[in-house]
Amino acid sequence: MAPHTETRWLNDNEQRAWRAYLVATEKLYQKIDRELQQNSGMPHAYYMILAMLSEAPGNGLKISELADVLTSSVSRLSHALTKLETLGWIRKDADPSDKRVSYACLTDEGLRVLVEAAPGHVRTVASNMFDRLTEQQVEQLYEISAAILSAVAPEEIPELTLRPVKGDDATARP
Amino acid sequence: MAPHTETRWLNDNEQRAWRAYLVATEKLYQKIDRELQQNSGMPHAYYMILAMLSEAPGNGLKISELADVLTSSVSRLSHALTKLETLGWIRKDADPSDKRVSYACLTDEGLRVLVEAAPGHVRTVASNMFDRLTEQQVEQLYEISAAILSAVAPEEIPELTLRPVKGDDATARP
DNA sequence: CATGATTACTTGAATGTTCAACTAATAAGC
DNA sequence: GCTTATTAGTTGAACATTCAAGTAATCATG
Numbered sequence A, B: 001m002a003p004h005t006e007t008r009w010l011n012d013n014e015q016r017a018w019r020a021y022l023v024a025t026e027k028l029y030q031k032i033d034r035e036l037q038q039n040s041g042m043p044h045a046y047y048m049i050l051a052m053l054s055e056a057p058g059n060g061l062k063i064s065e066l067a068d069v070l071t072s073s074v075s076r077l078s079h080a081l082t083k084l085e086t087l088g089w090i091r092k093d094a095d096p097s098d099k100r101v102s103y104a105c106l107t108d109e110g111l112r113v114l115v116e117a118a119p120g121h122v123r124t125v126a127s128n129m130f131d132r133l134t135e136q137q138v139e140q141l142y143e144i145s146a147a148i149l150s151a152v153a154p155e156e157i158p159e160l161t162l163r164p165v166k167g168d169d170a171t172a173r174p
Numbered sequence C: 001c002a003t004g005a006t007t008a009c010t011t012g013a014a015t016g017t018t019c020a021a022c023t024a025a026t027a028a029g030c
Numbered sequence D: 001g002c003t004t005a006t007t008a009g010t011t012g013a014a015c016a017t018t019c020a021a022g023t024a025a026t027c028a029t030g
Helices: A012-040 A044-055 A063-070 A074-086 A108-128 A135-152 A158-162 B012-040 B044-055 B063-070 B074-086 B108-128 B135-152 B158-162 B168-172
Strands: A060-062 A090-094 A102-106 B060-062 B090-094 B102-106
Touching (some): A012 A044, A012 B135, A044 A102, A044 A108, A060 A063, A063 A102, A135 B108, B044 B060, B044 B074, B044 B108, B063 B102, B074 B090, B102 B108
Antiparallel strands (some): B060 B102
16 A cells, blocks of 8 residues: 555545445446346346447447447456357457457347347436436536546547447437 | 337437446446455455445444445345455344344454555545546536436435435545 | 244355456567 | 567456345234
8 A cells, every 4th residue: 555645535525426426326237237137138238248239330340449349358358258159149250361350240139139128228227317317417427427537548539438429229229 | 028109219418428427437436446456455345345334333234234225235245244254354243132133243354454445445536536526516426316316216215325424435534 | 822924144056257377360679 | 580579369267246045033913
């Protein structure tokens, strides 16, 4: 532990916000994960893999790029892709120009599963989050998240990560 | 999948906010977990157990109450407490008046570990989150979280969960 | 006060995540 | 071009979390 001359603490408002954020996020994640697990047999992390692939040109992405978009370690993703491959929801294509590289590609079956999972998932997100927020609060949440991102991921280009990219769930819109 | 007459989707602003929130939260959690794991040998979930116990009268809580405060399943907590007990950071005390009940209690060693972990943890939270937010945004984050909580945990009494309870990390303040 | 229901917690198996070590292929330096 | 370094991805072990099933004590009821 590096010694510091003075220790930073949170003031009462920060405390309160931090606690509320933690509990709200925890419960929201639990709801999202349970809904997806029950209705579509996958956790949110796997849903996101399918969603990101569905957005990519040709429904495929380099594994390392996919990991980047997902904020996932390559190792975690590799394990997940193994599982998704046995489920037949994705496929791995080799890159002929660089034999180290693999592309993860959504299969027809994977797309079907995603399209079927999407409405329930979006309903969960909307009813537990956006239906309770004003337009202003949605904007505020974006700004707050962007501010946090500037600290936790300074290298990221905001445009890439944060602009409305037809993201996540909207992806599977028919 | 229950049939719905019309499917809810997210509009562009909601999309953008949702994506940003997801990525920011993911990266923030990764930073917090890595810092705690490296400097104190425990994940954030375990830190929270110690922190909540340290706030309780007598440094102990009924296991089911602790699970509630932590937004954790009893099973998850039970596994975690087993680990923490072997580490010597908590102890389980039986309730003489109801033999089904156990109290989880912070040991002196557990408190020592928590006090040592706290400054680094708070520094991580502050530098990656609160140092980037205005006072207004801190207030907004609280309101947004409270709104989400009203959906995901309608049974919770806001006062209990959300008031500045000397929470989390502040706990370990000497 | 005996039986059935409920509550409190534990356990084990299955799944997911992390970390460090590994393989294989390409790039860089000399 | 040969060696070394870097990059892409995989793997296995350790750990964490979930879910369902199990144990044990207390409560509720008739």
